[in-house]
Amino acid sequence: MDMMVSSLQQQRAITDQLRREAGIKRIPVSQAVEDIIKYITEHEQEDCLLVGFSSQKVNPFREKSSCAVL
Structure with missing residues (x-):
C-alpha cells in the first residue's frame, strides 16, 4: 500500500513538473543565437580570455x- 502511495505521489510530482515546463515561454533557436551573438559582441571588451589581463596579479x-617562507 505504501509503495502505491509513494508511486502516486511521484507521478503527481512528475506531472506538475511537466506542466511547469510546458508553460515556459519558448523562442526559436535562430532568435536565441542572434541574442547570444549580440551579447558576445557587446561584452567582448570585458572578456579577459579575448583581451587578456591588465597584470599577472x-x-x-x-x-x-x-x-x-615561514
Whole structure:
C-alpha cells in the first residue's frame, strides 16, 4: 500500500513538473543565437580570455608559487 502511495505521489510530482515546463515561454533557436551573438559582441571588451589581463596579479589562472617562507 505504501509503495502505491509513494508511486502516486511521484507521478503527481512528475506531472506538475511537466506542466511547469510546458508553460515556459519558448523562442526559436535562430532568435536565441542572434541574442547570444549580440551579447558576445557587446561584452567582448570585458572578456579577459579575448583581451587578456591588465597584470599577472589579477589573473586567477596564473600558476601559484609553491614556495613559502615561514
